């Protein structure tokens with residue numbers, strides 16, 4: 117696509133049709149089967165509040181997940197939902213968005229789903245920039261399968277599957293998202309519901325791929341709730357979220373884990389670019405089906 121065509125598309129903020137519903141109205145009525153105290157309850161509460169604040173009609177929302185405790189999320193939300201296959205939330209969500217670009221598409225899942233089996237998808241969908249929000253509930257463990265180390269587990273973590281401690285250095289989801297050119301990158305914490313609600317709202321209003329790493333402790337297999345409470349701190353108000361290198365430096369901060377928006381820089385979405393290509397093709401003075409048929413002969 118010629119670069120002037122891309123430049124002529126002005127990135128905008130997402131707007132929605134409005135309804136008046138409470139946070140509870142966005143819950144499906146199915147009681148979550150998560151363990152008492154699981155961080156994912158906090159994420160569900162913040163998400164429902166964000167939808168109520170944004171006033172999005174439930175029938176315009178599609179939530180797509182992979183497999184894991186966190187991936188049960190769509191079942192508990194009053195919207196369309198797709199509980200997919202392990203590691204495939206992002207490609208499924210991209211398919212939904214490309215087929216029905218007017219829908220609000222949110223992908224959800226865990227650290228294993230996103231960064232083990234689903235890892236091949238993440239950087240490419242980030243650089244493609246479809247208008248999808250991706251919420252990753254990071255508990256630094258495989259919760260559903262009873263506590264195996266994940267790509268975000270700390271080095272030396274001793275579990276049944278790693279009795280002598282994990283050997284690998286953990287992957288940093290924020291640095292990964294920044295390096296992959298995600299146009300919105302943030303980190304929230306299930307124990308900070310008000311701040312998390314605001315982050316989810318900002319992510320959903322962002323037009324383009326918005327990634328939120330949500331620290332969401334697994335109280336049964338890796339209960340780090342108190343450690344995370346001690347380690348998290350807000351991103352300084354002086355941080356300029358358009359500065360990607362400054363965002364990387366914040367992510368590397370050795371003294372604790374910053375919460376807030378690390379980076380936000382809108383750019384044309386994948387759907388918009390695809391539409392421009394189709395429009396251009398519609399104006400072209402060649403007959404594409406005829407050209408294709410020549411190869412079929």
Ligand SMILES: Cc1ncc(C[n+]2csc(CCOP(=O)(O)OP(=O)(O)O)c2C)c(N)n1
Nearest residue numbers: 183184185186202226227228229258259260
């Ligand atoms: C193809 C495939 N491989 C492995 C599994 C087993 N499995 C189910 S969930 C899961 C990991 C879940 O961890 P995470 O994504 O972090 O979610 P959590 O349960 O921690 O929320 C694994 C390995 C599977 N269901 N399908």
Ligand code: SF4
Nearest residue numbers: 151154185259334335
């Ligand atoms: S096993 Fe862990 S992640 Fe799964 S529901 Fe229980 S506390 Fe939550």
Ligand SMILES: [Mg+2]
Nearest residue numbers: 226227257259
């Ligand atoms: Mg996990």
